[in-house]
Amino acid sequence: MTRPPTAAQRRLIDAADPVTGRLRGTEAQLAALVRRGLAFRHPRAPHDHFLTAEGHRVRQGVPERPEPAAQAHASAGVFAARTGDEPDAPRPGPARHREVHSAWQGLLELRRMTNPDGSVHRPCGWERTHLVQAAALALEAAGHRPAGPEAGGYRVRETPQPEAVAVHEPDGEALRACAATLEGAGWQVSGHREPRTGTRYLLASPCRV
Known part of the structure; x- marks a missing residue:
């Protein structure tokens, strides 16, 4: 379990902008939050600081979870969306819902800050280098429900194509719903069939315009 933030750090976190997570404080205070994985410094001027997904969880009062030993090297606050292939997937529930919502809002803010026109409707550079996630x-x-021990659910996987992922979902209606969601999130989507099995799947790529 990581050490909880100090009272002074908690005050900064609580005072962050409720929508963007933008922080105000001294350079030393903000740097300390960055080291804790609770904030990140935007690379473009004016180099403001914003809450990470873990920072949002702390502000929302969601308890931090102990990390598995295999993930001990990962920095605090790393969020991983479910791809459907995890052996130890996080349990669904209110805490996970808040975590996912916070991560999605953070990604939209990253789009706004890094896309030249400030668009939140088009994928940003981070998404192009982390396609599956x-x-x-x-x-x-x-x-949408990711695959798990029970039947059904989506799986997102890498493909040989440099800027495309494959989305598998055994239920045809759910697969079409996945396509609509990705298109609404700024992805270009096309339907395909496996040559040998005839199983339907999607190829999705981040739109550039």
Whole structure:
């Protein structure tokens, strides 16, 4: 379990902008939050600081969870959307819902800050370098069910194509709903069939315009 933020750090977190997570404080205070994984410094001027997904969870009062030993090297606050292939997937529930919602809002803010025209409707550079996680976050944030021990649910996987992921969902109606969600999130989507099995799946790529 990571050490909880100090009272002074908690005051900064609580005073962050409720929509964007933008922080105000001294350079030393903000740097300390960055080291804790609770904030990040935007690379473009004026180099403002914003809450990470973990910072949003702290502000919302969601308890931090102990990390598995295999993930001990990961920095605090790392969020992973469910792709449908996780052996130990996080349990659904209010805490997970808040976590996903916070991560999606953070991604929209990252789009606004990094897309040249400030658009939140078009994927940003981070999404193009994290295709599987970005597509999975769009699906999970929209309420689609990832695959798990029970039958059904989506799976997002890499493909040989440089800027495309494959989305599998055994239920045809749910697959069409996944396509609509990704298109609404700024992805270009096309339907395909596996040559041998005839199973339908989607190819999705981030739109550039």
